Amino acid sequence: MKEIDFSGCPIMSSLSGERIKNLFEDIEFKINTYKKGDIVARQGSPCKYLNILLAGSVKTEMVAENGSVMTIENITAVRPLASAFLFAENNIFPVDVIATDFCRIISIPRDEVLKMFQKDAGFLESYIKYNSNKTQFLSTRLQTLNIKTIKGKLAFYILEGLNKNLVLNPGTNKFRMDRNQTELAKYFGVSRPALARCISEMEEENIILIEHKEVKVINRAALQNLLG
Amino acid sequence: MKEIDFSGCPIMSSLSGERIKNLFEDIEFKINTYKKGDIVARQGSPCKYLNILLAGSVKTEMVAENGSVMTIENITAVRPLASAFLFAENNIFPVDVIATDFCRIISIPRDEVLKMFQKDAGFLESYIKYNSNKTQFLSTRLQTLNIKTIKGKLAFYILEGLNKNLVLNPGTNKFRMDRNQTELAKYFGVSRPALARCISEMEEENIILIEHKEVKVINRAALQNLLG
DNA sequence: ATATTTGTGTAACAATTATGACAGATTAAT
């Protein structure tokens, strides 16, 4: 177990190295690797293992029948993948999971995870907490999609980004986006030119200023108004 | 504890009456009642209790700043409310919870729930399973919203309803909607007239036939095509 | 350094949906 590094993994972080070592004693698992573009899991396929991304990064996408794609999430190591679906009634992947980098993924069978719960209550608590956070994430995504206009979605995204940055950097009116315009359009589920148009208009209206991925908020109140 | 009936509650169903009685021994809780229209919990308020709807029904809504509302879910007793948010990092209600009927709700403090986990592993498993199912539900909602056109949303909704009905009623091409047109429009996050127009058009195109809440599918393949 | 790929700004036009409004149908209440 020495060669597996779980540091930074939300469902392991509360546990010491010694405790993790103990946790994995007599537990079956396997480790697979994937290269960029590989499909790690397909939307609709059964989820029988607790999969933890040990190295690299993946994206999750939802694919409609006509092929239109919406990116749900970008995940970087170390994080569990679709952990909420392991114990669900209908345990199928809700999304495609695609490697965006070279990846190393550990897979622990469902029953072995149950053993681990029994072995260490702290692990169990972390697991519940992580899944709860996950649900909140989905809820926020729903909130984003609930906003009808593209300007509103963008305003929500920027205000959210500003808030996150505020913790590290109080009183700032700037933040750096983690997506380019094309990715952002996908994230919102809108067309790229439409997003570009909205950005242009909001810059003309002196609400924001975007340079590359750097966003500067000029009129915060106007952003708030766009949410509705 | 005799007066509390948890039968049908997803996080209690696997437990016998005797076991539930044992589970609640030395556990603090309170029971409140609400009448139709009462706000049970406000979007943004902290979630410190495991709330279980013992009797009646509630709806959960997301409210944007301008007052536009999207119904997320209708919940009928016996079910937990926002159970996924009890153990999350940021434990705030993501939605308004509003009584749609006379309601009785039991509230168990977070720490007491932890005690209950320790006491009964079966309860814990049910809890995890329920939250997992919840996540799946949100994921499906996201999928619905991912579909851009109203006709597509409607097609998805109808095909889903047909599938659910298929279990009880194999080979059928009919099902009964659980929402009226106004509620359906809210559920989709679209305007009511736009939905009505789409229904009209789909009836003219001989794809479906809707009478009151009874939906008859005439051209299933056409419905599938609308998903994209 | 140059070529190739990827990302961005913009435009005209088409398609879809929201808005607000109204009449008729249905359901619930008394």
Next chain:
DNA sequence: ATTAATCTGTCATAATTGTTACACAAATAT
């Protein structure tokens, strides 16, 4: 049975967004 409330079908108009297309900028690879 009658009234009141809610739901449904429909319309014209406005607003928003998608589509397709193209030129240019930026990043990456060779």
